[in-house]
Amino acid sequence: MTSRTDSASTAQPGLFGTGPQVLADDERGRIVYTPEFLSAALAQQSFVRLLADVPWQAERRRMYERDVAVPRLLASYALDGELPAPLPQLAQQVRDHVGAPFTHVGLNLYRDGRDSVAPHNDHLYELRPGQPVALLSLGATRDMVISTKLQPRRSLRLPLQAGSLLLMSHATQLHYDHGIPKVRDAVGPRISLAFRVRAAGARQARY
Ligand SMILES: O=C(O)CCC(=O)C(=O)O
Numbered sequence: 001m002t003s004r005t006d007s008a009s010t011a012q013p014g015l016f017g018t019g020p021q022v023l024a025d026d027e028r029g030r031i032v033y034t035p036e037f038l039s040a041a042l043a044q045q046s047f048v049r050l051l052a053d054v055p056w057q058a059e060r061r062r063m064y065e066r067d068v069a070v071p072r073l074l075a076s077y078a079l080d081g082e083l084p085a086p087l088p089q090l091a092q093q094v095r096d097h098v099g100a101p102f103t104h105v106g107l108n109l110y111r112d113g114r115d116s117v118a119p120h121n122d123h124l125y126e127l128r129p130g131q132p133v134a135l136l137s138l139g140a141t142r143d144m145v146i147s148t149k150l151q152p153r154r155s156l157r158l159p160l161q162a163g164s165l166l167l168m169s170h171a172t173q174l175h176y177d178h179g180i181p182k183v184r185d186a187v188g189p190r191i192s193l194a195f196r197v198r199a200a201g202a203r204q205a206r207y
């Protein structure tokens with residue numbers, strides 16, 4: 001059995017264009033990357049405002065019977081409540097583009113290359129069945145690794161650029177893990193916005 005690591009740039013000849021790039025589209029789900037979803041100016045302004053204005057929280061989680069610091073800062077909002085600028089505008093733009101009734105946004109702040117998110121799928125009990133997750137990236141480019149859970153193995157390493165939107169269908173949360181690995185090289189801060197349709201009665205999202 002061979003294991004294949006596609007660099008998205010070799011797998012997708014059109015990656016350097018600005019239109020949507022379909023990275024996967026089969027029974028294991030659909031993954032679409034849109035590099036310049038936001039204008040460079042809106043991406044930069046949004047990054048600066050959110051970095052300054054969001055009440056970023058450090059959290060600890062219980063893992064393997066130990067309390068460990070989550071290696072990034074977090075915030076989350078219900079989209080029908082009070083939101084710091086420019087979240088309402090960004091949420092509307094994502095909703096209009098994707099056509100999904102997003103209810104919540106989870107924000108991640110990766111302060112530098114030591115911050116990360118371990119490979120995971122988003123918690124299914126918090127997602128309305130059939131609805132996608134949309135990730136908007138701001139600030140420094142960080143790679144996301146997206147790998148199938150089972151054979152046949154497929155793994156993508158995708159640089160998530162400022163202003164890009166990554167759309168993952170609901171099925172991808174069943175069949176793939178995604179994560180942002182730590183990097184050794186100096187890298188500036190990055191913010192991601194994860195738009196989700198919360199299942200009725202779901203408690204606070206963790207991923
Ligand atoms: O920062 C990202 O782009 C990914 C974040 C993520 O996977 C999550 O919040 O569940």
Ligand SMILES: [Fe+2]
Pocket residue numbers: 120121122178207
């Ligand atoms: Fe996630």
